[in-house]
Amino acid sequence: MGVFYQYDLIAASKHEFYPEISINYGNYCTCGDLDPFKLDGIVYIGYGAGWDFHIYKNFYLDTGFMWYSPINAKKKLPPDTYVYSMSQYILGISYRFSNEK
Numbered sequence: 001m002g003v004f005y006q007y008d009l010i011a012a013s014k015h016e017f018y019p020e021i022s023i024n025y026g027n028y029c030t031c032g033d034l035d036p037f038k039l040d041g042i043v044y045i046g047y048g049a050g051w052d053f054h055i056y057k058n059f060y061l062d063t064g065f066m067w068y069s070p071i072n073a074k075k076k077l078p079p080d081t082y083v084y085s086m087s088q089y090i091l092g093i094s095y096r097f098s099n100e101k
Contacts, residue, residue, distance in 0.1 A: 002024030024043070030085065030086045039077075041072075048066030051063050062092045065087065
């Protein structure tokens with residue numbers, strides 16, 4: 001769970017290209033040499049970009065790629081534990097209730 005901010009870099013277009021930053025809270029620990037595991041209370045910083053293609057009226061095709069870096073996982077683990085970022089791709093369809101563009 002978290003909050004994010006997106007800024008549309010080409011506001012004059014029906015398409016949207018945006019960078020995104022976020023802060024998130026969860027329990028998915030990308031730590032150590034094995035598979036990720038559950039560890040409560042992790043805070044992540046997220047960053048990435050996306051492109052929303054205008055399809056028809058208020059419908060958009062959403063694409064994007066984000067990285068999430070745990071910022072407090074090392075404090076909860078033994079010293080010298082490797083902590084790495086996770087990535088997420090976005091592919092979907094959205095509907096905009098506002099017809100500003």
